[in-house]
Amino acid sequence: MEFGWTPEQEDYRRRVRQALDELLPEDWDEVYVPQSYASDLQVDFSREFCAGLAERGLLVPHWPREFGGSDSPDWNHFILGEEMKAAGEPRGAQYMNVNWIGPTLMRYGTEAQKERHVKGIAGGKVIWCQGFSEPNAGTDLAALRTRAELDGDHYVVNGSKIWTSYARRADWCFLLTRTGPGKKDITILLVPMDTPGISVTSYPGVIKFGHLNEVYFTDVRVPVENRVGAEGQAWEIVSHALAFERVGVPRYHTGLDALDRVVERLKAEGRWDDDPVVRARAGRLVAQFESARMLTYLVVDQRVKRAPPSTDSNLARVIALAAVNEMMDFIAEYAPEALTGGDLLLEDYYRINIPAGITGGTNEIQMDLVAQRGLGLPRG
Amino acid sequence: MEFGWTPEQEDYRRRVRQALDELLPEDWDEVYVPQSYASDLQVDFSREFCAGLAERGLLVPHWPREFGGSDSPDWNHFILGEEMKAAGEPRGAQYMNVNWIGPTLMRYGTEAQKERHVKGIAGGKVIWCQGFSEPNAGTDLAALRTRAELDGDHYVVNGSKIWTSYARRADWCFLLTRTGPGKKDITILLVPMDTPGISVTSYPGVIKFGHLNEVYFTDVRVPVENRVGAEGQAWEIVSHALAFERVGVPRYHTGLDALDRVVERLKAEGRWDDDPVVRARAGRLVAQFESARMLTYLVVDQRVKRAPPSTDSNLARVIALAAVNEMMDFIAEYAPEALTGGDLLLEDYYRINIPAGITGGTNEIQMDLVAQRGLGLPRG
Amino acid sequence: MLEELQRLEPFRAEVRGWLAANLPSDWRRRMLGASEADHVAFQEWWFGKLMAAGYGAPHWPAEWGGSGFSFAQQIVLYEEIARAGAPRLIHYFVALHHVPGTLLHWGTHAQRERHLPAVLSGKEIWCQGFSEPNAGSDLASLRTRAVRDGDHYVVNGQKTWSSNAHHAQFCLLLARTDPAASKSRGISYFILDMKTPGITLRPIKQMTGASHFNEIFLDDVRIPAENLVGPENEGWKVAQSTLSSERGLSILELAERMKQGFALLLADARVPGPDGVPYDDAETRRRLVDIHVRIEALRVLVNNQLGAVLRGEALGVAPSIVKLYYSDLLRDFTRLGASIRGIESQHLEDVLMGGPNETGYWMQDYLYSWAWTISGGSSEIQRNIIAERGLGLPREPAAA
Amino acid sequence: MLEELQRLEPFRAEVRGWLAANLPSDWRRRMLGASEADHVAFQEWWFGKLMAAGYGAPHWPAEWGGSGFSFAQQIVLYEEIARAGAPRLIHYFVALHHVPGTLLHWGTHAQRERHLPAVLSGKEIWCQGFSEPNAGSDLASLRTRAVRDGDHYVVNGQKTWSSNAHHAQFCLLLARTDPAASKSRGISYFILDMKTPGITLRPIKQMTGASHFNEIFLDDVRIPAENLVGPENEGWKVAQSTLSSERGLSILELAERMKQGFALLLADARVPGPDGVPYDDAETRRRLVDIHVRIEALRVLVNNQLGAVLRGEALGVAPSIVKLYYSDLLRDFTRLGASIRGIESQHLEDVLMGGPNETGYWMQDYLYSWAWTISGGSSEIQRNIIAERGLGLPREPAAA
Secondary structure, eight states: OBOSOOHHHHHHHHHHHHHHHHHSOTTIIIIIGGGOTTSHHHHHHHHHHHHHHHHTTOSSTTSOGGGTOOOOOHHHHHHHHHHHHHTTOTTTTHHHIIIIIHHHHHHHSOHHHIIIIIHHHHHTOOOEEEEOOBTTTBTOGGGOOOEEEEETTEEEEEEEEOSOTTTTTOSEEEEEEEOSSSTTOEEEEEEETTSTTEEEEEEEBSSSSSEEEEEEEEEEEEEGGGEESSTTOHHHHHHHHHHTTTTOOOHHHHHHHHHHHHHHHHHHTTOSTTOHHHHHHHHHHHHHHHHHHHHHHHHHHHHHTTOOOOTHHHHHHHHHHHHHHHHHHHHHHHOGGGGTTTOHHHHHHHHHHHIIIIIOHHHHHHHHHHHHHHTTOOOO | OBOSOOHHHHHHHHHHHHHHHHHSOTTIIIIIGGGOTTSHHHHHHHHHHHHHHHHTTOSSTTSOGGGTOOOOOHHHHHHHHHHHHHTTOTTTTHHHIIIIIHHHHHHHSOHHHIIIIIHHHHHTOOOEEEEOOBTTTBTOGGGOOOEEEEETTEEEEEEEEOSOTTTTTOSEEEEEEEOSSSTTOEEEEEEETTSTTEEEEEEEBSSSSSEEEEEEEEEEEEEGGGEESSTTOHHHHHHHHHHTTTTOOOHHHHHHHHHHHHHHHHHHTTOSTTOHHHHHHHHHHHHHHHHHHHHHHHHHHHHHTTOOOOTHHHHHHHHHHHHHHHHHHHHHHHOGGGGTTTOHHHHHHHHHHHIIIIIOHHHHHHHHHHHHHHTTOOOO | OHHHHHHTHHHHHHHHHHHHHHSOTTHHHHHBTOOHHHHHHHHHHHHHHHHHHTOSSTTSOGGGTOOOOOHHHHHHHHHHHHHTTOOOOGGGHIIIIIHHHHHHHHOOHHHHHHHHHHHHTTOOOEEEEOOOTTOTTOGGGOOOEEEEETTEEEEEEEEEEEETGGGOSEEEEEEESOTTSOTTSSEEEEEEETTSTTEEEEEEOOTTSOOOEEEEEEEEEEEEGGGEESSTTBHHHHHHHHHHSSOSHHHHHHHHHHHHHHHHHHHHHHSOOTTSOOSOSHHHHHHHHHHHHHHHHHHHHHHHHHHHHHTTOOOTTHHHHHHHHHHHHHHHHHHHHHHHHGGGGGBOOOOBTTOOSOOSOHHHHHHHHHHHHHHTSOHHHHHHHIIIIISOOOOOOTTO | OHHHHHHTHHHHHHHHHHHHHHSOTTHHHHHBTOOHHHHHHHHHHHHHHHHHHTOSSTTSOGGGTSOOOOHHHHHHHHHHHHHTTOOOOGGGHIIIIIHHHHHHHHOOHHHHHHHHHHHHTTOOOEEEEOOOTTOTTOGGGOOOEEEEETTEEEEEEEEEEEETGGGOSEEEEEEESOTTSOTTSSEEEEEEETTSTTEEEEEEOOTTSOOOEEEEEEEEEEEEGGGEESSTTBHHHHHHHHHHSSOSHHHHHHHHHHHHHHHHHHHHHHSOOTTSOOSOSHHHHHHHHHHHHHHHHHHHHHHHHHHHHHTTOOOTTHHHHHHHHHHHHHHHHHHHHHHHHGGGGGBOOOOBTTOOSOOSOHHHHHHHHHHHHHHTSOHHHHHHHIIIIISOOOOOOTTO
């Protein structure tokens, strides 16, 4: 057991922080962050920001050298992620690109796709959106209804997608389509968002400032060479892609930041020093977020060591989500004004976490996973 | 960051396990453990068991060599503690001796006290009890009322102590007495339990099978040379002693064991496989106990590195206590028969944890500490 | 409801006067940690006193020796008994409520003649043999078998959480007579003499050291066919009479006693705790208020149910709602007590035999609250009744 | 209470018939996402309809243009309005309840003549200026100052969570006139014309995008001395009249609407969710039942309070208990809704203007439930009232 960072890791963290200092505009915290990561403003800015990261070798350092990366150690990759998240994730939409779209195409893409898209992503100027969810299907692939029918050397796509973040500004869509009647007849197409027949409609949403997008496909013609893998290979590819997301976002940074903000408010109002109840609740929150941090570190360590998959990543998410849930209640109880225009950063934190914190379906599933696989394992 | 044990540490763990195999009677789990660690049976057995550990160099390995130890590394000491706890803590009453009574006397005791008691403790055959709590004073030293008055070369002690575990079988009492009217006029005496004027009364308690002891002192004469440190030095000495307890007992082992037991019961009753709710709750418990484990490791690591004290040890306790609390509810809801004679081990787990889990006052205080000191610290 | 009760003020005064004159002021002292035998004797003595005054069987028809009180009178009587802090007649609960509720509707004349007068004499204690281990949330899935053999039924199986079975002379027993029939069919209802060979009792030892409950093991127990209550295989219907015989009065008594228990806790909360800290901090205040609010809600829920009975309305799932509300509240309430008293709660005190569910030994009360939840038709059962009959949700998946 | 209501069955039928004939069946469609102007017009139109039918001011004395209905009649009327799912008269709430409740007791004749008929004409919307930012749990610690200057008072300060202030012509304002007096003394009560110079409104933008509430900034606002209500420095007493003017009818309406909201949620729970999973799993059932039980308890708590009003009894802390119970329940209920609908809840729907607190857009309802808790006398205030006046606990430490 050895907790703590090596001097090299500390250096790396400093390098990332310096890049952030250089690349972020002065009004980043005040103007950009409250607009939320999916806002047009932030999505547009990410083209500039990620290009700057790319120049510094900090956009895809974890990628293999042949694709423009530097094979940087997993811990460095993690440190990079921590710092980005702590800064409000200025990579915005492109977080997806570098974390799983690029790596997925490296493995399953054609040479042409690699040449075009992997390189494109490494340049930091391309926006992707993710065409997964559909009305009445949610995240259940088997229930997808957006069809792609072969017509000569094109697929013709009809259907619609919901919850499509970044769609208003995206250049490309990583699209799941149905190419047959069977449960697994799902196929991935890479679709330019300027193809005729695509329309994007935005609705207001509670989960963030800005909009939820729905994307409609009407006789959209996609060249066959834009297919990733074979027909029906989407399940395998998506499972593989999601494995890159195992750790998930380190939620403890934003959580602890939000907590600090609430505590500052309470102190300013004179409600902190003499109220042991509020301090006890804040203390429990610190404990929960720190737990999530430690478990996340453990998961990264396992990945570094190429250990077989365990439920520890689920554990980390369960703990983090419970902490987020309590944090939301804490804000609503002790700083409700923050949610009504009084503090845009806290309000943004609350909104973004609504899916995780309140609806919590994912959370239940994670816990079930832990119980199914995690109990009865040898310990100690 | 480096999670995992070194080969030397793994070896050490094997050595401890082997000692346990050799020293524990075959019916340890069935007969001894359900009687609880404070039962006469276990207290008596500890004289045999700890002597066996002492022979193998496993009773006080973390002590300096001059006192019979082997200056073993902190991680080894922690591993030893984990294994003992996992086995049901067969050191029983003597856990206190080796963890803080011995080290305290090394530092504050006279040469004669060291010669007699530190050596005695290292031999593994002496039982101590702790005379701290009093009726209507609880753990508040300032409110102590048991008086010690100097009469020639003796102190004359009058008063009573409650919650005095092991008192029925103890050879010595580590006694806090009042030697003056001031808040800090508290003095430590080492009192042979067979001194005339001492009587022990046992009452049934809910927290374990067996009894709660009260100890009454009526004109008990204690030689002045049995005083530890100076008059009024008890606050300093006790604070120092308690620092040894910072990590606390690793509660995750027994918690996960209890969880396994409940899950086994549920499986046997056919209530596990088809009930996602119970699995989700079990999963959350695993996550909580594993968090506590990771935070405990972090604290040990800080101690190994001689880092300045932080609130991390409090964090670890907060998380562990929350897990214990949920675990108790889980037992009561899903295996209530276990609490009514149906499963002595689960019932014992529940009873022992009542003070931590249900009354929880300590927990609140811990959380307040975390909030007071832990917020606003630099992170990352 | 209120007007009817107001008309009964003279009756209330009479009951109150009688209790003041006849309830031994030292009964708590005598029953604190009393032996089982002393408690049995005391219950019998107190029941005799109540019977002599006409208060022992208020709801029984006069022809069977009861007082034939109106329901409103019964409400007043139970309220006053609870407010006086009189002992609970726990040994006679099944005999006084379930036995007449069942036999007057389903029993043969011989069964009534045999048992009803004996109950009122105070010599016959009854218990209930409904619950079984691992039956989960569904009483209808019981597995104890009764096989006809000439003029007897031979019973094998196991019952659990039977209150006071170790004192009982008789038991109201449910057993399956047709194993092929679906769940709630094929069950029959028996009167079981507890002296019959083949019965073994195992006390369920609660964490507080008390054992109010028993497991009952039935090993080739022979029950005469004349002890069948109602038609063979119709026991499920008969059991509905048993379970609905108690129309809200005992929950009234419990709710009333809980109000007094809360006063006790409030007094406790004003006393500095073992660490010298006064327990009026913001969090404790908040918890106390929330419990208080729920006790008020319980009281009006109970009144609502009693009002419906008075008006002769169908109760629907109201009794389940009230019972569930009470159980959850009892647990949270006693847990708060244990938390307020802190370390002191670890001391195990003598059990107050026949006392309320809130004795003021909060840790014991809390630990007992779990047994209470399981024994009297668990909260899971109540929730399922409400979900299926009240909300019209589909039946719970068989496996869960 | 029930008998009195039973006698009113003909009246109930009449109200029900009128609502069936006059409530526009498409009002929800029209008010879903309606503009503020359309909503103001609609509220005025509907209030006019109710007034014409004699249902607009049921509790007002006939001499001031009301219907002079008995309290039992008012109960029936409010029940029927809620059951019909009619729009809530939210713009007129303060004007219809607080204004007469205050002015009929404390107002001058001139104040009554000026305002009471205007309210019933539907042209005068009122708001309340009681709450202040950072006042925490204690209304009496308000800091807005009013200084006498000739025949005017000059007011400076800030009010918050004022409902519909942007539509209001007048405001019921509390301000401190004697800063040396202890907390609840030295406060005076004013009628504030919202057109007075120096008033600035800032809408409080809720997360749902709606802004029902405002902050009111008062900057050298001059109020004529004749607009003082009651004696100077006695405003705290006057405010008690305001707050007790609403004797349980609006919580009756809310509880009745909540029952309908629950039916909506039950229907929702039967629909497969976005992941194709039916939501009748054990945990959801359990949560649904627990909410159902609490709604039943709320309903009887409300009835209990109404009964006490009918009998002319002192209410004590009952209104605080009911309000606290409702607020906690509304939050847990709408949260369950959001959790059952899962990812769908993230879609922000148009706001139903004048709708109930349970619109079926559960996430929005949940987010709104927080605003509801803060605006109408927070749950902390209610808890403190119950703790101090109901349980006799010492006052909360000043600091907390």
